[in-house]
Amino acid sequence: MKRTLRYSLCIAVLSAMLVILFFLSICMGSAGNHSFGELIRLFSEGDPIICKIRLPRAAEAAILGGALSVSGYLLQSFFANPIAGPFVLGISSGAKLTVAIAMIFSLSRGIAMNSASMIAASFVGSLASMGMILLISRKIRNMSLLVVSGVMIGYICSAITELAVSFADESNIINLHNWSMGTFSAANNRELGVISITVGVSMILTFLLSKPLGAYRMGESYAENMGVNVKRFRIYLILLSSILSACVTAFAGPVSFVGIAVPHLVKSFFGTAKPIVIIPASFLGGAVFCLFSDLTARMLFAPSEISISTVTAIFGAPVVIWIMLRQKSRRKS
Amino acid sequence: MELLRTEKLNVGYGRKIIIENVEISIAAGEILTLIGPNGSGKSTLLRSIAAQLKPLGGSVYIGGQRQDKLSERELSRHMSVMFTERLQTEMMNCREVVESGRYPYTGTLGFLSAHDNKCVEESMKLLHTEELAECDFTQISDGQRQRVMLSRAICQEPEILILDEPTSFLDERHKLELLSMLKMLAKERNIAVIMSLHEIDLAQKICDTAVCVKNGRITVCGTPEEVFTDENIRSLYDIVNGSFSVLYGSRELEAVKGKIEVFVIGGAGSGIPIYRRFQRMNIPFAAGVIHENDIDHPIAKLLASELITERSYEPISAEKIESAKKIINSCKEVICPCENFGTMNIGNKQLAEYAAKLGILKKSPCNFP
Structure with missing residues (x-):
């Protein structure tokens, strides 16, 4: 009973933060800050800055932030590695590479890519990097070495991306450069629909996996003994975490540390690691974290924007260090 | 009643057969122990029986049905396992670990019913782990951990319990405690227990059937009286610098x-x-x-x-x-x-x-x- 109370309280706090940050994101911006009253008036008038720029941007930041965090949680469960995440394992960078290539290719032929094909390109890249990591993880059982390999894959992909970008037409470079640093600035309402549907469906499927995920927490052998079809389950995990992080990379570029930091903060906050609680909670937490980071990225040096990864790294990287320190001290005791 | 039987079973990894032609059977309420030198493939055999490794030949019958014809869920209701390696969990308290044993019985989202909760509580009571319920699983002692894992296994309501060297990491007191618990489970709950043991002196005292595994085959199999003879033990472990006194269960130097x-x-x-x-x-x-x-x-x-x-x-x-x-x-x-x-x-x-x-x-x- 006490636990259920704690979960509900935590969910309530996160939801409240989400709502507040969401409104702040819509009210504030380089084109002028508005009070809540003004916001309602502007919204009913269909003000383009509110309706076509800030609203989709805030919604996108929230949804993609949630997706990224859940994707990280799935990867951590999969590799039984607390510092796994789409960014450190190079999965985001792999997606970035394929999206950049697809964009350059289509732009050079004068075709604009639609949202679905962006996700598809990104998904292919995610899966390719994931495949590499899986091959490596078969050989390397050590957690930290796996992460190092992931970071290396990330560097290789980023290097190739930069190479590709430098060959692109000059007019495309600015856009590509901004995107490859990670930003929500390109959000629009058309994208938002595709994102909501993709992330929504993936999240429902992920939630349905929470029972085997719970069993998987005790390791593969025990999960198998409990009746989990481990092979099939692992494939689901890979596909879902890849599609979730692919969605983020396709629209916002690679965003660092959300996938590692948020699930951990959420676990400590909720005092549990039960997937059935942590999956929705990570989504909420990721949404809050990304809204906050996006707001900071926009407002800190307004009117110029900094990349979202700059902000998420500043808040996220210390969490990773904290996780590693805590693990070390636990193992000693 | 015969619960498990193997027929011409070959076990191993990939294509490499480690033990061949295994023919063992076990009835409800019996304890079968595998003994033999390190690396003889006891764990491989246990994993194959538990359907975690595909047999490389022959078959395992569980309750008269072929093991590979059973679904994962059916299998998990028949059989529960406990492995040697130490479990690394993250933020799981002991009760959660025990609850995981109810997995085969819960619905899509894994919520526990009143009956499931009752089973969890009963099995924790049976093995005296109630007071550990709220403790983090990684923070308790090895003896307590084995007891919690055993509660988990029991809570799965298995007919067959498979344990791979359950006494490793345990001190003398906890070894004895664990084995008497296993005996209680076999005799009172009518569970068939299959386990590997390093301590032949303890194996001799607890098993109904002893199976010696060496050089890729079952060398001797029978009651402890038949298996635990000076010559058998000496040749099973190739003892040269010392001896094992079967009568006293004591190890003596040369x-x-x-x-x-x-x-x-x-x-x-x-x-x-x-x-x-x-x-x-x-x-x-x-x-x-x-x-x-x-x-x-x-x-x-x-x-x-x-x-x-x-x-x-x-x-x-x-x-x-x-x-x-x-x-x-x-x-x-x-x-x-x-x-x-x-x-x-x-x-x-x-x-x-x-x-x-x-x-x-x-x-x-x-x-x-």
Whole structure:
């Protein structure tokens, strides 16, 4: 009973933060800050800055932030590695590479890519990097070495991306450069629909996996003994975490540390690691974290924007260090 | 009732067969233990029986059905496992670990029903783990951890329980505790227990069937009385530098070789501590005259460089006394811890008096050399 109370309280706090940050994101911006009253008036008038720029941007930041965090949680469960995440394992960078290539290719032929094909390109890249990591993880059982390999894959992909970008037409470079640093600035309402549907469906499927995920927490052998079809389950995990992080990379570029930091903060906050609680909670937490980071990225040096990864790294990287320190001290005791 | 049977089962990894032609069976309420040297494939066999490894030939029947025809869920309701490796969990308390055993019985999202909760509580009570419920699984002792894992296994309501070296990491007390719990589960809950054990002395005491695994096959299989013989154990483990006393379940180091320096007159258990002492001091000794039914006899046989025995229940013959005296003549000391001599071993009294006359008799080996 006490636990259920704690979960509900935590969910309530996160939801409240989400709502507040969401409104702040819509009210504030380089084109002028508005009070809540003004916001309602502007919204009913269909003000383009509110309706076509800030609203989709805030919604996108929230949804993609949630997706990224859940994707990280799935990867951590999969590799039984607390510092796994789409960014450190190079999965985001792999997606970035394929999206950049697809964009350059289509732009050079004068075709604009639609949202679905962006996700598809990104998904292919995610899966390719994931495949590499899986091959490596078969050989390397050590957690930290796996992460190092992931970071290396990330560097290789980023290097190739930069190479590709430098060959692109000059007019495309600015856009590509901004995107490859990670930003929500390109959000629009058309994208938002595709994102909501993709992330929504993936999240429902992920939630349905929470029972085997719970069993998987005790390791593969025990999960198998409990009746989990481990092979099939692992494939689901890979596909879902890849599609979730692919969605983020396709629209916002690679965003660092959300996938590692948020699930951990959420676990400590909720005092549990039960997937059935942590999956929705990570989504909420990721949404809050990304809204906050996006707001900071926009407002800190307004009117110029900094990349979202700059902000998420500043808040996220210390969490990773904290996780590693805590693990070390636990193992000693 | 036969619960599990293997037929011409070959087990191994990939294509490499590690043990072939395994034919074992187990009934409800029985305990079957696998013994054998490290690396003989006991774990591989257990994993294959538990359907975690695909058999490389032959089949496993569970309750009359072929194991590979059962769904994962059906299988998990028949069988529960406990592995050797230490489990690394993240933020899981012991109750959550036990609850995971209810997995095969819960619905899509895994919520526990009232009945599930009852099972969890009962199994925790049965193995005295209730007070650990809220503790983090990684923060408890090894003994407690095995008990929690056993609660988990029981909560799965299995007919068959498979354990891979459940006593590793445990100290003496917790080893005994765990094994008595397993015995209780087998006899009271009618669960069939299949496990591998390193401690053959414990295996001998707990199993109904012992299976020896060596060199890729089952070498011997049968009741403990059939399996635990000196020769079997010696050849199963290729024991060369020492021995295992089947009767006492004790491990003894190799007898000291060399010229005999001491003669120990023992009997009724007074000899064993002295034999062991000389063994530790690395001094070759002779022992006698020990009746074949004396409790000193099994150990004297293993540790003494020379042993003079007399047939059970017979008085010590003059001939044996003579051969003992012959040895005493070349010894520096004779140790005789015995105070009283009865009619059957009055000969030993004569030996003690003989040594006293020679001036080399001692009660204990304290000041030796």
